[in-house]
Amino acid sequence: MADVAAFDLGPQAHIVARLVTGVPEAGLGGRTPCPAYTVGDLLGHLAGLAVAFRDAARKDLGSTTDTSPDAAAPRLPDRWREELPQVLDELAEAWKDPAAWTGMTRAGGVDLPGDVAGAVAADELVIHGWDLARATGQEYAPDEAALRASHTFLLAAAQDPDGGAFGPVVPVPEDAPLLDRAVGLSGRDPNWTPTPS
Numbered sequence: 302m303a304d305v306a307a308f309d310l311g312p313q314a315h316i317v318a319r320l321v322t323g324v325p326e327a328g329l330g331g332r333t334p335c336p337a338y339t340v341g342d343l344l345g346h347l348a349g350l351a352v353a354f355r356d357a358a359r360k361d362l363g364s365t366t367d368t369s370p371d372a373a374a375p376r377l378p379d380r381w382r383e384e385l386p387q388v389l390d391e392l393a394e395a396w397k398d399p400a401a402w403t404g405m406t407r408a409g410g411v412d413l414p415g416d417v418a419g420a421v422a423a424d425e426l427v428i429h430g431w432d433l434a435r436a437t438g439q440e441y442a443p444d445e446a447a448l449r450a451s452h453t454f455l456l457a458a459a460q461d462p463d464g465g466a467f468g469p470v471v472p473v474p475e476d477a478p479l480l481d482r483a484v485g486l487s488g489r490d491p492n493w494t495p496t497p498s
Contacts, residue, residue, distance in 0.1 A: 307402040307419065308423075308446040308450065309396075309397065310419070312444035313446075314392055314426060315390075316430055316444060317347065317429070318386035318390070320430060320439055321347075321381070321385050324344065328437055333432050333436040334436065335432055338375070342377070343429060343432055344375075344377050344381055345377035345381075346375040347429055348381065350370065351392045353366055353370075353409065354395075354422040356395075358398065359401070360400075360404070360406055366406070366407045368409070369409050369410045400415075401419065402419050420450045420451070420453065421454060424451040426451075427443045427483065428487045428489070431443070431489075435495065452479055452483040455487055456486060470488060471488060
């Protein structure tokens with residue numbers, strides 16, 4: 302993929318943390334745009350990826366960076382309302398170090414350049430932020446820099462001959478908002494709503 306210049310992941314991490322605080326307890330079993338995930342599962346996935354990408358930025362490689370996100374079902378921490386915003390802050394702080402964006406690191410068991418890992422972190426926060434907002438009926442406007450990095454990453458991933466790393470691309474008009482285009486590239490329908498199953 303094209304090189305991604307270092308930028309501050311803090312604004313997007315704070316947006317996701319705000320969404321977390323808006324999740325009602327009664328909504329944890331609700332549907333999300335990720336068919337295999339409930340809202341609780343999505344929160345557990347966010348908690349795991351925040352730790353993994355925090356450690357990837359620090360080059361603190363080990364079990365948190367070696368484990369594939371598909372290796373086990375996401376586990377929602379008991380104190381998720383406190384723990385998830387805290388680890389999102391730690392992720393953002395770790396990526397403020399210019400060294401995080403250089404050299405090689407690892408996330409999800411995959412070795413990758415630091416700048417690519419930063420773009421993947423941005424993508425995870427942008428797209429799963431959208432997932433969470435849609436699933437819980439919250440307003441969502443991602444950070445512009447994180448959204449641009451996410452779209453750039455997803456556009457490159459969509460060139461994969463296997464149809465994209467995140468499932469088949471959902472066609473979206475070229476003049477659609479950038480968020481809708483990124484969501485479509487991630488294999489999601491920008492018009493998804495949590496209709497009863």
